[in-house]
């Protein structure tokens with residue numbers, strides 16, 4: 001799908017004044033409320049922020065009016081956004097109204113004040129953690145979503161082994177992309193639904209912990225995320241920014257590395273859209289006093305060779321053992337390098353990369369992964385022997401129709417094939433099948449002979465496998481010559497104030 005983002009709304013409206021204080025944000029906009037309206041939000045302590053579903057002195061907000069206003073391309077006030085988010089989180093606003101509002105927002109866009117207000121309202125839906133009892137710097141990484149993107153599972157233990165604290169709140173599969181939580185849950189017993197006290201206990205025990213949004217932390221994102229997954233309302237830079245940054249700002253971190261994907265398997269297909277999203281998120285994080293960097297990285301073909309929940313855990317273990325596909329290892333080292341650098345564990349990015357390599361090659365990252373799995377209730381036998389992870393009952397090979405070279409892989413189709421196999425959700429209530437997925441034997445640039453397997457589908461239901469096979473077959477483009485130039489894994493780096501390196 002190609003959406004042209006409604007960016008005009010960023011500049012066509014009366015621009016609000018956004019005051020940036022340390023750990024707080026204040027928005028003043030004549031367009032928002034008569035006489036101006038201020039929203040001030042302070043971070044830094046564990047707090048249950050006050051309920052503000054209606055703004056003092058203003059009339060109660062009706063969901064249908066907010067939907068209509070956004071449908072007609074008008075700017076929403078802070079109060080309207082707060083009321084929508086609060087009402088949906090508490091259950092007063094039903095799924096169908098929230099879905100209509102999300103679709104209106106996706107099609108019409110949001111301006112900077114609305115995006116800030118949405119992020120803030122989602123953040124305020126739960127607690128902001130105070131992790132000051134922990135002396136190491138707290139860092140995290142978040143990806144905008146990809147196919148075969150399993151870097152979080154490598155990074156949390158590697159960076160914790162290297163001396164920093166990694167309190168990671170992740171998401172489930174979204175659209176055609178896989179989700180960290182679904183991958184972790186393919187390890188039998190692994191609990192991603194820990195309450196805050198348990199989250200702290202695991203952090204104390206091993207320096208990293210990976211959970212999902214909870215009733216306590218980012219509950220608004222927990223609900224909106226699940227709804228967006230199945231209502232085709234993911235691909236909005238404003239909604240992605242609010243979703244990611246509300247969770248990340250709730251974690252009590254000092255620094256954040258964002259992996260913003262671009263290419264045929266990303267939500268932002270065009271690099272300029274990825275840069276726009278990256279700048280939006282970097283700006284939001286810095287406004288809240290965090291060190292943030294965004295790496296624009298390639299998602300024009302799956303990352304690594306395994307796509308699917310348990311299959312991806314298997315590949316994570318390969319990387320943690322110093323093996324695994326080169327692209328996955330390289331991206332993990334790059335992202336970990338930035339995490340070490342932003343967290344102040346090293347004095348240069350190059351030293352950060354070296355620290356990551358040391359943590360992998362010495363086995364300390366793998367040992368840390370084991371500790372985390374144990375503390376979160378996972379079955380360690382599956383880590384010792386990945387064949388004990390859930391396995392699909394059947395496999396099916398996808399053969400090349402001709403001799404040649406793989407010149408492209410339609411990456412979104414591979415992700416969709418995995419969802420169709422049962423590795424993702426088509427409805428909110430669906431459970432995922434941890435065992436299914438795809439193993440790619442050929443990637444872009446590889447030579448292939450007629451009838452040679454390009455990929456293997458791991459499946460449990462034949463009709464699903466047939467549909468997935470058609471998608472995978474159609475996703476490979478075979479040419480007579482190899483592609484002239486390989487796309488780089490790292491496209492560019494976006495640092496503070498919209499500055500680019």
Ligand code: URA
Nearest residue numbers: 144145171240243244
């Ligand atoms: N990751 C998130 O957490 N949220 C999004 O909207 C997209 C990717």
